[in-house]
Amino acid sequence: MSKNQPSQETLRGLFYSPLASRPADDATGQSAHSQEPALPRKRMGTSFDYYSIIDDAKKEAKKLGEEAAHELEKASAKAQSATGTIALYSPKYYAACTFGGTLACGLTHTAVTPLDLVKVRRQVDPGLYKSNIQGWSMIYRKEGLRGIFTGWGPTFFGYSAQGAFKYGWYEFFKKTYSDLAGPEAAYKHKTWLYLSASASAEFLADIALCPFEAVKVRMQGALQNPYRGTFHGISSVLAKEGSAGLYKGLYPLWGRQIPYTMMKFASFETIVEMIYDRLPGQKNDYGKAAQTGVSFTAGYLAGILCAIVSHPADVMVSKLNANREPGEAFGAAMGRIYKDIGFMGLWNGLPVRIVMIGTLTGLQWMIYDYFKIFMGLPTTGGPAKTAQVEEAKLK
DSSP states (O other), rough: OOTOOOOOOHHOOOOOOOEEESOOOOOOBBTOSSBBBOOOOOOOOOOOHHHHHHHHHHHHHHHHHHHHHHHHHHHHHHHHHHOOOTTTHHHHHHHHHHHHHHHHHHHHHHHHHHHHHHHHHHHHTTTTTTHHHHHHHHHHHHHHHHHTTTTHHHHHHHHHHHHHHHHHHHHHHHHHHHHHHHHHHHTTTHHHHHHHHHHHHHHHHHHHHHHHHHHHHHHHSSSSSSOOOOOHHHHHHHHOOOHHHTTTHHHHHHHHHHHHHHHHHHHHHHHHHHHHHSSOGGGGSSHHHHHHHHHHHHHHHHHHHHHHHHHHHHOOOHHHHOOTTOOOOOHHHHHHHHHHHHHHHHTTHHHHHHHHHHHHHHHHHHHHHHHHHHTTTOOOOOSOOOOHHHHHOOO
């Protein structure tokens, strides 16, 4: 070979490929062609490498998901074994629905306390914050993370109680009114059935919610929280104003919550039925994930309607609990507040409430229906189909 011609080793060094074979290092870590220690070669990234990483992540996620589903199945089987078979519309059934409602409302409302806090303060004083982001920023700088969750205690206790009453009594009234009407009439007038059952349930649920709502609004409406906690707030109001202080917002609460719940349940049931009517197959052909997905979608859409229908009363609840004078008549307080804020003031904070209520309602129905599945019960979605109902459907 000519002296001016490069050796094969030199060419290999110039045109090294990561896929090419390399000389084996000796036992001491020395390169076969060098007296210096072998340096680790950096592997060049390729599309194949990235796809491989993504596939590995997908496989790991699928494995974790399957393990979680398996554990939930075991827990579900254990719970069903402990409670025994739950017959529809039995005392056990209503107890399960009551507990599911407690979870659905208590957890979700507590989770969105920061949204509720800024909404209430902007309703009480529209000029306080220019935006929700500014509100959270100012509260965080002054009070930290704890300040952003001001009012979480009465929110948790109040909406847990409200959820228990609302969902448990709704199932009871829906069955009771359906039996009174008969299968054919119940199917023909099912929307009125949902509206009547949900209104009856919410009437009772608000009695349980009202004292906690009064404390929550006072905590959130004041720039300086006047109470050390939920029950300190209740005892303080009782000592100063008596039980009337805890229930002075009951009428506007009914005005807010009853239309809200009527829209929430009736529209949810209707949207669920519409979704399944447009999907191939029957509802029972779909698994747990699909059914709870339908519940979330229908719940979110129903929540948007709920927020719009109930928002003026929501503003009034905040204003009355924050600004109503001791001994002031309900009608006089309403008139004074409306004169101050006007018609447009009744819609203050609507965009953030749409986001909050839509998310809340979707998650509530998803949690509630998943808990029903967990206990071996069918998800919510209209009256049971019977021969009389099918006959009415064809007419």
